[in-house]
Amino acid sequence: MMAPDEELVALVVATKNPAAFGELVRRHQGLVRAMLQRMCRNHALADDLAQDAFIRAYEKIGSFKGTGTFKSWLCSIAYTEFLKSARKRKSTERAMEKLQSGIEDTEAPRDMGNVVDLDRALATLKEEERTLVVMCYSCGLSHSEAAEATGMPLGTVKSHVNRGRAKLQAYFHESEVMAS
Known part of the structure; x- marks a missing residue:
């Protein structure tokens, strides 16, 4: 169709x-x-x-x-x-x-090396930033459409997207520097 x-x-x-x-x-x-x-x-x-x-x-x-x-x-x-x-x-x-209080996690964190991927970078963002960056960049929604989808004011959407994008750029820049 x-x-x-x-x-x-x-x-x-x-x-x-x-x-x-x-x-x-x-x-x-x-x-x-x-x-x-x-x-x-x-x-x-x-x-x-x-x-x-x-x-x-x-x-x-x-x-x-x-x-x-x-x-x-x-x-x-x-x-x-x-x-x-x-x-x-x-x-x-x-x-x-509450159930597990007092029980310690004995598993050591895994060494992930210098592997950088988008999912890890997105995980560093606040939930609202991650949600709106995904909606606008990954899903192709306009800021207005993302505002409509989330019920947030357009200015708030733009702020979250800009902050999220800046944090992602800093994350990838820092990862590049560390890899060098």
């Missing part, structure tokens, strides 16, 4: 056409999975969250009004799924810490 996203959405809303929704999934699943993988740094969790995001999108497709792009609307749903998952993980981690 070569129809624009908006036509496919209208078809799904009007007829619950599974082929039309399947085409939307096919078009956007790589973007959604890549965005979530960068955000949560766990491929299996990202795949689960992407699946949840597409289920939620199917359930809520009637709420897509076409004021923004379908891609940004879908990224907004994926971002919400990420946030819900992060809250659950933090709650679980706090519970596990």
